[in-house]
């Protein structure tokens with residue numbers, strides 16, 4: 001059995017198919033781990049959702065910010081933006097089944113010494129604590145109250161200069177869930193104290209004063225676990241001992257990446273080769 005972790009697909013279904021042809025994936029035996037952002041910006045989000053859902057037990061996916069965006073649009077909490085490419089999903093005959101399946105996916109998956117998450121972890125969290133906190137959001141998303149939480153996320157939690165940006169155990173209610181969701185689905189840079197700078201998308205070197213990549217914070221409590229994540233296209237493929245950062249920006253004309261976790265072999269396809 002092998003586990004192949006795959007970076008942000010963002011609706012690029014034919015690229016995903018071509019990537020999987022690069023390695024000997026057997027759905028009866030092997031696993032695909034997706035870092036989230038299955039949908040949006042690319043041309044065929046609908047096929048990606050159908051494919052990953054259809055893999056059943058052979059696939060694990062965690063929710064990314066674009067996946068939450070799709071759920072929020074479908075719930076009437078926010079509207080499609082100019083760059084969104086989610087119409088195919090919203091108008092599909094099987095949309096309800098796909099959206100229900102998506103809403104039940106985790107924000108964090110922990111197994112075999114790895115933690116799979118879309119964006120990152122704040123420095124205060126151990127991997128075990130992050131798992132428990134992710135479950136708080138997952139429970140809410142699976143409940144009848146998920147619309148209220150998504151409404152908070154879009155009106156406050158995800159908005160710039162609005163809502164708390166630092167995790168503390170004393171947070172409650174939507175603010176608590178909002179900080180957890182922001183870290184797991186949007187984090188790139190934070191301060192040494194764990195204040196999240198959520199609007200920054202550029203390179204690590206040009207991070208704003210006082211902020212650094214979340215995985216470079218000294219004494220990060222999850223440093224003993226290997227984190228598999230995506231979300232940071234400007235950083236590109238980044239592999240170190242305890243980190244596999246897999247968003248290599250296929251939808252922006254770069255590469256789509258898979259890494260076999262057992263031996264860290266890298267498989268890639270390029271947007272320029274397949275265009």
Ligand SMILES: [Mn+2]
Nearest residue numbers: 037064065231
């Ligand atoms: Mn993302």
